[in-house]
Amino acid sequence: MQSLVNTAWGSPDESGVWPVKRRKVLDWLMTETQGERFIDNIFVEMCNRLLDIDVPVARATLHFAIQHPQWFGARILWQKGVTEAKIDTFEHGVEDTSEYLNSPVYEIRNGVNELRQRLDDGTQDASRYALYDQLRTEGLTEYVAWPLHHTLGKRHVVSFVSDKPEGFSEDNIALFADILPALALVSEIRLKNRLARTLLETYVGPHASEQILAGATRRGSGATVGAAILICDLRDFTAISDAWPRDDVIELLNGYFDAMSEPIQKHGGEILKFMGDGLLAIFPLSNPAACADLLKAISEAQTAMTTLNNEHIRAGRVPLEYGIGVHAGDVMYGNIGSRTRLDFTVIGPAVNIASRLESLTKEVKHPVLLSRAFVELAGLESELETLGSYPLRGLDRPVDVFGFPANHFRATDVPA
Template identity: 35%
Template structure:
């Protein structure tokens, strides 16, 4: 592709605001159309997420697929250590290979030899945000490879592609980070501009509050990192259940958790999802407790409560440190209700409001007095 052609196409993409998938697919097709014999191209970008170290788009013969790359253990894996990506990440320089050269002990190069690849290059992308890696690679099966002119054209193309790719990628990095720390709904609102202190909006939601029992005793007995690891395992069980049912975890409070399920559309269905998340947590914790007993540890005990009502959802805090959270009488009611699980000796209790909104058969535990609530309230558990 001649420089003006590529520049013109990329400029049009700025106004069209494509997704990274669309941009990369179009980029590969444009290069092929201009005579570069690309068989395979891969775009790899590091993100900011505790579980996924990054994501990549693999384009092979016109077909695109997205791949997530799990963070845990990746940098110590042999697949990464013996890879072109490791060379590019460490040196910030291009990696090249041609047919007839040694495979360097790299699994990827061995695959290329088997596939009949004649030339391969991986290039670092010159992102301004150099705290995270970004690269693009090209492979061809053409006799003679890309040639010196083709390699120069690919380097030039990658340099021109880089600013627009970074512009789109940074949005994903920002949303990933915000989602991890705020939750999906809060992340979208904060990124959209709801960041002013005191900017809160009334939201109808099912509220889930959970708390471990005997946390102080556990903290005294376990070494600090072991305690953190145990909390991570339990929160992991809860997080998977809540995320699977479309809820948002807004806050971890020591050994406790606050999550909401917005009552959008069908309120009964939203409450049903909240109840399903709670029941999945109970089942998941039972499985975790089996593992803990096998490891010689005591099983976990906990309490959960479900309530629903209006909450104020938004930014609350100091001038330079705010929290995106929910407050209101409904949240306080859910907290008081969770404390009742100790009295009734049930892992999960539901408020009368939640039971009414759910509209499905439940078992009543009768009326109980909640701390700070004037009148006794009827409490329910699943049948």
């Protein structure tokens, strides 16, 4: 890359002022993008500004390697004439595919400092990558790509493609070289902001992450909220973890948590924590459909567990059993812990009742137990089976307990 002061900007005039037309993209990147949170919007605006100063860009991409439990990377694609960029994500494992290994992005990420290729010169290099052939069929003429350097040696990729017969001029290439450090700085800030949010969402859930990012970081900060509470626990996990190889135990837990978690999140529940082989989730009652959503989540989770257990049986393994306790009431939602280590969670008598109901499933031999408070709130007294009143540890009065009948309703049968 060339330095910031180069022929792309022309020579200073006698007053020392750089030509305005050439400066405007870099000045805008450095001083006028503070109010924009998303790098894709900045990238679209930058490409349009390049067009405004007669740089023949018809297509441009940003490729980021990201830290995410599901995604290996993301691509932001801008094309001339569009108002919004297209964002594609790529799952872990794509880095081992031939499509990725035989791509300009792989080459740049692995040490090449510049790729510049005419797409229409008929040489073998013009068909070196499948991407080059694709771009040529779209009428594009020249491809250039560079690494986008972030801190700690992180190396991402930016590319530009021309549609003019002459491709990019040397002044164009020098201009790109000048804006890349600014683009790297601007994109790293946005990527780190997105990474912080992603990591918080991954570890504490979307709602808790919003609270933390909004400033709820002091111990004791929080609020009382009404919630439908779901606590789930796997049966005989201690015996399984003692008898199974470590990697098999991790695979089992991941499959079990997928089966339980995906329906909860799909229907608006928030998983606050995984506790060994158990999980705690809430459905805030600020949503009028919270109880119905929780029941739909349970129904779909049971279907997913049946599918998972069929796989275990085919593999010669014992099917997994679980218990679920459900209650509704007020909970304290916020930061709890030591001065230096906090947990964003819910506590209170309502959580304790849900936990006791989950434990009671072992005695009652029903996989799902629901309190009268939840059942009345959901309006399902006539739909569920009354199992009797049971004393629960720490409570003065027995709790009326309900379970799903033998002809347990499907998810689509749950009233909205």
